[in-house]
Amino acid sequence: MIKNKKPLVKLENAGVYKSSKWLVRGVSFEIYNGQIVTLIGPNGSGKTTTAKMILNIFYPNEGIIKNTTKNIAYVPQKINIDWTLPLRVIDFMKITNHIKNTQIMESLTLAGVEHLLYNEVRNLSGGEFQRVLIARAIAKKPDLLVLDEPVQGVDFNGEIALYNLIKDISDELNCGILLISHDIHFVMSATDHVICLNGHICCSGTPKVVAKNPEYIKLFGEHTTSTLSLYEHHHDHSHSTDGSISK
Amino acid sequence: MFDDFFIRALIAGIGVSIVAGPLGCMVVWRRLSYFGDTLSHSALLGVTIAYSFSINISLSVFIVSGVIALLLLSLQKRTQLPGDALLGLLSHSTLAVGLVIIGLLSSIRFDLMGLLFGDILAVTIEDIFIIWFGGLIILGILFFIWKSLFAATVSYDLAAAEGMKPDVSNFIFTILLAGVIAISIKMIGVLLITGLLLIPAAMARNISNNPLQMIIFSVLGGILSVIIGLFSSLEFNTASGPSIIVAALILFILSLLPLRRNSALQK
Numbered sequence: 413m414i415k416n417k418k419p420l421v422k423l424e425n426a427g428v429y430k431s432s433k434w435l436v437r438g439v440s441f442e443i444y445n446g447q448i449v450t451l452i453g454p455n456g457s458g459k460t461t462t463a464k465m466i467l468n469i470f471y472p473n474e475g476i477i478k479n480t481t482k483n484i485a486y487v488p489q490k491i492n493i494d495w496t497l498p499l500r501v502i503d504f505m506k507i508t509n510h511i512k513n514t515q516i517m518e519s520l521t522l523a524g525v526e527h528l529l530y531n532e533v534r535n536l537s538g539g540e541f542q543r544v545l546i547a548r549a550i551a552k553k554p555d556l557l558v559l560d561e562p563v564q565g566v567d568f569n570g571e572i573a574l575y576n577l578i579k580d581i582s583d584e585l586n587c588g589i590l591l592i593s594h595d596i597h598f599v600m601s602a603t604d605h606v607i608c609l610n611g612h613i614c615c616s617g618t619p620k621v622v623a624k625n626p627e628y629i630k631l632f633g634e635h636t637t638s639t640l641s642l643y644e645h646h647h648d649h650s651h652s653t654d655g656s657i658s659k
Numbered sequence: 660m661f662d663d664f665f666i667r668a669l670i671a672g673i674g675v676s677i678v679a680g681p682l683g684c685m686v687v688w689r690r691l692s693y694f695g696d697t698l699s700h701s702a703l704l705g706v707t708i709a710y711s712f713s714i715n716i717s718l719s720v721f722i723v724s725g726v727i728a729l730l731l732l733s734l735q736k737r738t739q740l741p742g743d744a745l746l747g748l749l750s751h752s753t754l755a756v757g758l759v760i761i762g763l764l765s766s767i768r769f770d771l772m773g774l775l776f777g778d779i780l781a782v783t784i785e786d787i788f789i790i791w792f793g794g795l796i797i798l799g800i801l802f803f804i805w806k807s808l809f810a811a812t813v814s815y816d817l818a819a820a821e822g823m824k825p826d827v828s829n830f831i832f833t834i835l836l837a838g839v840i841a842i843s844i845k846m847i848g849v850l851l852i853t854g855l856l857l858i859p860a861a862m863a864r865n866i867s868n869n870p871l872q873m874i875i876f877s878v879l880g881g882i883l884s885v886i887i888g889l890f891s892s893l894e895f896n897t898a899s900g901p902s903i904i905v906a907a908l909i910l911f912i913l914s915l916l917p918l919r920r921n922s923a924l925q926k
Contacts, residue, residue: 467820486820493813496861497688498868507810508821532868558820 418480419444420556420588421466426475428461435461438612439475441605443556443588448578448602450591450619453609454631459592460489462609463558466590485554487545489561489592499533501525501544511551519551520544522577538565546574550581557581560592575602668779668846668889668899671790675843676855676881678794681801681874682839683856683881685832687864688812692857693743694731697750699840699852701727703757706774706844711764717789721841727753728833754849777848777900779892786845793842797835804828809870846885848900858907859884865914880910 419442427437436458443449443466451459464470465477467486493499505516520526523543528536536544542565549557559578563571579602582589591603607616608628615625622628686695705720712719727749734745761769773781801808804827810818811825818825840852847855863876888903895902 464816464820467816468822469816469819482822484821486817488814488816488820491814491817494688494690496690496864497812498864498870498873499813500869503869504813507813508806508818508823552821 417444420479420481421590422476422478423462423466424476424478426462426465426472426477428458428465428470429473434611436609436611437474439465439609440613441607441616443590445555445588446582446586447604448582448589448591449605449607450593450603451607451609452593453614455594457609458611459594459609460560463560463590463592466556467558479556481555483552483555485549485552485557487542487549487557487559487562489564491541491545493534495534497534500530501528501533501536502530504533504544505548505551507548509552515551516547519547522550522580523547524573539567539570542566543570543574546577550585553585554587556588556590557585558590558592561594562591563593578602664780664782665889665893667782667784667787669886671782671787672846672885672889672899672903673882674787674790674794675839675846676859676885677878678790678797678839679843679855679881680859680878681798682836683860684863684870684874684877685808685812686836686853686856687860691836692853693746693750694728695836695840695853695856697731697746697753698724698728698837699844699849700750701753701757702840702844702852703774703849704753704760705841706849707757707760707764710769711760715789716844717786717793717841720844721837724837724840725834728837732830732833757849772898773848774844775848775850775900776898777844777846777851777903779846779889779899781845790842790846793838797838797842800831801835804831808832846899847903848898851900851904854904854907855881855884858904858911862907862911862914865911880907880914884910 421443423439423441426439428435439458439462441449451462453459461470465472466479467484468479501520502516505511505520517526517529520529523546525540525543525547528540528544533541533544542562546559546562549559562578563574566574578589578591581587582602603619605616606619606622608614608622608625608631610631614631615622615627617625686692701724702720705723706716708714708723709716709719731745731749735742738745740748761771770778770781772778807818807823807825807828810821810823811828815825839856843852843855859877859880860873862880863873867873867876884903884907887906889899891897891906892899892902
């Protein structure tokens with residue numbers, strides 16, 4: 413990791429206090445260009461809250477957050493599109509930026525959902541919508557990409573394809589990526605840095621280091637250690653979205 | 660062939676529906692119809708203030724509705740009272756206070772029915788000027804904040820995260836809503852203004868599959884409702900507001916008919 417470069421985001425002892433309790437506290441880490449940082453932790457451990465601090469949706473009640481880029485793309489956990497709003501995928505792709513149609517097609521193709529361009533967003537399945545959300549985020553060519561549970565509702569093969577895609581985005585755009593996952597059994601090995609949250613940072617490091625950390629084992633149980641980083645990223649073959657593998 | 664007052668009402672009504680189209684769509688998408696109701700009921704208070712201090716009705720309504728809107732926004736953040744109860748509280752109390760004040764101001768001649776349901780005879784050249792000039796300003800500002808407002812309608816978090824400043828556009832939109840109520844109060848009346856915002860937009864939803872289409876259809880639907888409504892108001896000697904809303908309702912019902920064919924095409 414190139415540590416002499418300026419970080420895209422730097423959190424120093426940041427915390428959010430809401431409804432008379434600390435949702436998360438004492439969080440310090442940095443995200444650099446080309447780096448994939450993964451936040452893991454049980455439900456209610458403050459993963460999304462931490463992401464929302466970085467995204468300026470929540471303001472930290474203590475500590476400091478320094479953002480050096482404004483070109484941020486966000487893949488939220490959930491979006492509810494009201495029935496009254498007739499929104500097609502092509503309209504949704506353009507909601508925060510003016511993006512050229514060729515760029516839209518390119519991103520949708522990368523995410524494997526180019527055939528859904530004129531479909532109403534409301535009618536998409538959970539997995540399709542996740543892919544569209546990711547396509548929208550990468551079409552912006554962001555400096556910082558924040559993905560909150562991007563593979564939820566996606567089947568296992570699709571999950572691998574999406575993790576591959578995220579790795580490719582990181583390589584191609586050299587952007588910083590913050591990935592949130594509750595799926596502790598399946599942290600992509602392409603992750604440079606894993607941060608394990610439970611109201612505070614309980615441990616952090618490379619996936620292999622975190623997997624051996626006693627704090628981590630205490631939080632998630634012994635059986636998880638063998639399956640963390642189950643998926644190793646290889647480039648000797650590629651997965652298409654239907655699950656078939658080509659060399 | 661028509662009387663002057665009728666031409667004036669027609670020009671005013673068309674102006675109102677052009678402004679009401681895009682704002683009405685936004686109100687429907689953001690589920691703000693009850694919010695709009697509250698603002699328009701508070702307009703009655705604005706009218707009484709206008710009469711008491713003899714200032715322009717639209718200006719006074721705009722100020723009172725704007726203040727109520729801001730009060731509502733801040734109360735929604737502070738009280739434990741659920742949103743709909745808070746809206747109901749303000750909606751009915753502003754209407755009641757307005758009516759009580761009208762009762763007290765017995766020295767001034769009031770056309771209460773006209774205030775509540777609209778009166779085409781009351782539309783003056785000055786009103787037309789206010790509607791078209793005010794309407795252009797409202798549409799201009801709306802155009803300027805549209806991108807941010809629309810992004811926030813789809814997802815507040817997404818808009819906030821990607822630097823669209825949704826709080827600013829939400830705030831401005833609320834003021835614009837007070838503005839459209841102010842310019843349409845004479846045509847439609849206090850009780851039915853929200854109808855002109857909602858019904859053409861709801862009609863448009865049935866026949867469109869993208870946001871721009873929905874706005875265009877709701878403007879066209881609004882204009883058609885005004886034309887049909889005003890003609891029947893003249894013909895049957897009914898109040899202009901209800902006539903326009905009934906026309907809009909009929910268009911809405913008609914829009915339900917081709918719904919099945921349209922949705923079959925989409926899927």
